[in-house]
Each structure stands twice: as structure tokens, then as C-alpha cells.
Amino acid sequence: MPNIKIIKQSGILSWNKENINEAPGSCGVYVLRSSPINGDVVDVFAADNIKENILQELQKQNLSNVTFFDWYETGNKEDADLLLAELEEKYKLHQKT
């Protein structure tokens, strides 16, 4: 497994504007969750600007099941993509059953 450098991470936070405003405006990955328990992940995204992307998610109507989130600042797109792939594999997202 390649060594992914994570500059900073948030820990699991409540899905609200106050917490989202504290997210960094740089490259990284964010995870949307329906609960803080392991596996209750709605989706995972890589972003060039974590805060901006999460604020856009907040505007969407179809995310009523998102109640928690966390973010990981990687600083560069390569590490963000690697981390995204790792988390998608871990949480078994986007897999055909």
C-alpha cells in the first residue's frame, strides 16, 4: 500500500455549517456518513478544494441521510486520489453486487 501523506484530518464531525466552515480550502478527501459507526458511509469524494465542495454538497436536496462527515487534507491530487481509492475499497463503495 503506497504511503499516503495526510497533512491534517478532522475526525468525525456533525454535518453542520459551522464544522464545514472549518474545513480547509485545499486538496484532499471528504467522507459523508449517515452515522459515526464504521461502515455507515454514504459516499467518499476527492476534491481540489475540500471546503468549497462540501459547501456545495450541503446545498443538495438529496443528502437528507448525511448526518456526519470527516475530511483529510492531503495537499496534492495524487495522494487525494490514492486515499479516495483506499477508502472506497475499505467501505466497499461503488461495487456491483
Place this chain on the structure above:
Amino acid sequence: MSIKLTQLDGSYAGGDNEDNDVEIILGSDILLEVIPRKSIIHSYQPLKDFIETKDLLKSKNVNYVGELVEYSELLRDRLAHHVVTQEGYKSRKERYKDQENKTTEGSEKEFYSRRHKRTEEASKELLEENYNDLIEISGKIKRIENEFAPLLSTTSNHYFCKNCYWFVGDEKIPPFCANCESIININDLDKNLISASFTFLSGKVASYLEGKWFEDYIAKILKKADWEPRCHSLTVGVSGERHPVDVLAAHRKKIRVLIIECKISNSSFGAKDILSFIARWNDIKCDAGIFVVMNKCAGLPPCHKLIRRTPGLTFLDDLYGFSDKEIFVKINKAIQGVTGDAESESEDEKKEGVDKMHEAEENI
């Protein structure tokens, strides 16, 4: 004779659309378009084992499932509460710290310093209490699982700071606690972290066990009597509308089509569900429709009488506590009651039907 299908438009063209697969059920005077939808039971063997439990509605397994769902929900709520609580305390501590830094020496500074300290102590006490609750709930789920044959739960680690019981996360561990700033050594996690192993039903399994399992159980019973069931699918009505149908079943020999709406108890449906079922049955134009409730019903909405007064529809409840064989007989009688098959059959057909039923009952 061959069957030819001609597609007029691109509705069913290939692509990533998960609704792409379509099944056409064809028989005398029957043409049904069914869109199957994926269910977790197809990929999770413990759920299949659960449905195949002999005399499931009479077994303890049904009660266990109810308890597993309830405690898993409680675990989720409690952990969510833990996260919200820790955020609240952190925010309060930061405010007191800010005030303490802004004020000069004196009683006011001392006041904020005390408040900051008290908040820290209170937060640790409450988070520790909450953590112990989480361990207890997870322990209850483990004990239920130990008595339960098909193991439905998953177990995974959740990490808490040893110093302040802050919930640190489940996967990527940070280099220090966001609350007390204790350093976390990734190579020696036990030093500063508590690794709590929680047992719980995953979200998809819990959602399935809240009600969808009953549809698969009814389908299992129908299969014993030569019905070909399809669960959790969309069926296209004559209006072109796609209707979610709990169980759609076609009888191979008698060329009959049946839809079944499955509910666990009368607290899980209301007038809207009954009226919606009637509308669906009407649009799909099948031979019979059964509204099935697992528990005994009391206090039904007035419109349930519509079912009883509509030829072709029937209401069936009180299946809990009966064996598979007994439920098979109840459902069979209900179907025969609305299709009139028992009356219209010749003596030979009746005898064949009775023999088939006895054979199926023996197999159950």
C-alpha cells in the same frame, strides 16, 4: 414456436443504469414487465440462512432479529450522541479559553480558568459514561449473536482517547487527540488509545431486517406451491407506471398472477398504504392480491374494508407463531378464496391439487 422481442426505443439500451435488466413474464392473457432490484440477501449468506430457518415465524430467530435491530440502532444513536457531546464541550472549552486569554490577571481570569477546567472534567466524566454505555450495548448484541445461528452482525474497532474518551475515529488514526492533544503513536496505539470492538448490524442489513426479510420469507412459502415469486421488484402497470411490489408471483400451471404486500405489524402501515396497494393491484391487472401482516392486527384503518369488499383482494394477518406448514395452508386458502380456483377445478384437478399441496406440506 419462438418468441421475438422488438425494442422500439432505447429504454432498455445497455449502460450503467441499474434498472436496465427487465424480465418479461409471458403466459396466456399475461404479459408482465418486471424490473428486478438488487437486495442485500443476494450477496449475504447469513441472511439467506436466516430466511431458510425452518418454521421461522415460530422460532426465536424472529425475536432475536428484532432485538439486534433495536440495539444496533441504539448503538448508532449513542455514538452519534457521543460525537455531538464532545463537539459541544470542545466549543465551550475554547470559548472559556478565549475569554481567559483576553482578560488580565484577577478574579475574572480566574473565573474563566476554573470554568475551562470544570468543563474539561465534566466532559471527561460524561464521555467516559457514554463510552461505558456503548460497550454495554455492544455486549448485549454479542450475547444475542451467540445464541443466534446465522451470524448477522459485523464487528469493527472504534478508537477512543485513553485520556479523555474522545472518539478519535474508526479508520485513519490522527497523530494526536483533537481534544486533549495527547500524542498518538501509530506504531503503539494501545499506549494512548482504547480500541473498542463494537458488534452491530451494518446499515444495509439492519434496513433489510426491519421488514424486507418478511417478503423473502413469503416468497419462500409460495415457491413450495409452484409459484414463481419475484421480490422487491418494480412491476409496470397498464398505465405505464412502475409500481414497487413486495412479492409478485406467477403460477406456472394455473397461469395466475398474484401480488402481495407484506407488513410486520399494523403499526408499520396506515390508510395510505392500503389505498396504494389497491391502486397498484388495479393497475397491474393481476388475478389476486393479498395484504399480509405478520402480527395480529387490532385497530385497522377503516379503508381496510375496501380490501375485503373488492373481489380478487384479501387481507391476511396473524402469521406470527405458526409453522411454515401452517402458514402455507393459510396463504393457499387465501389465494384459493380470491381466485376461486378450488371451486372451478374438476374433480381430477382438485385431487391433483390436494396431492400437490400434501407433497409440498411434507417438503416444508
